[in-house]
Amino acid sequence: MTLKLSKIISYTLHPVVFPIIGTLLYFIFLPHHIESSIKNRLIMYVFVVSYIMPVFFMFLLKRLKLIENYRIETIDERRFPLLFLTVLSYSLSILLYRSTLVPELAVFFFGTTLTLSIAYFMIYINFKVSLHTIGFGGVIGFLALISYAFRLNLIIVLSLGFVIAGYIASARLNLKAHTEKEVYFGFLIGVLSQCLVYIALL
DSSP states (O other), X not given: OOHHHHHHHHHHTOGGGHHHHHHHHHXXXXXOOOOHHHHHHHHHHHHIIIIIHHHHHHHHHHHTTSSSSTTOOSTGGGHHHHHHHHHXXXXXXXXXXXXXXXXXXXXXXXXXXXXXXXXXXXXXXTOOOOHHHHHHHHHHHHHHHHHHHTTOOOHHHHHHHXXXXXXXXXXXXXXXXXXXXXXXXXXXXXXXXXXXXXXXXX
């Protein structure tokens, strides 16, 4: 894999896009008796909270010179972004859970909150877990759970997901952004966090 392709993969499949990807896949694969207007409103709300607000926050951090670039390469630069993302994800989880319209989607965001919390506390043991693989691992874990819970045949989708996860991991290693341990632990944490939250709440 070339460095150029690795950069394209890393930017295209940035951790900030995984929440909206998980949300869209949820509405694609699960039949819901929800009006289109409400569904579109939920998707838009998730998009604003999980994508627009983090991007704006990163812009502010860059302007304030609290981060050097949007790749947040150092462990110290991760503190504010991860804390902010954790709070946003938890707030979104509570809102979705209380709405009772999309309980499984709420579980996905509780799982995302758990992964972000783990990534944040790992800063204090000087471990820079890969946010790319932790995020995509969460999406795959979520898809596997809804496949099991609703008896959906998502083998092809999950297989494709593992292939993409392999490309993401290779890209991060090729760019020397992480060690192998940080990449593989990230994926494992992402998958297991979704499983733990699912067992606890559903």
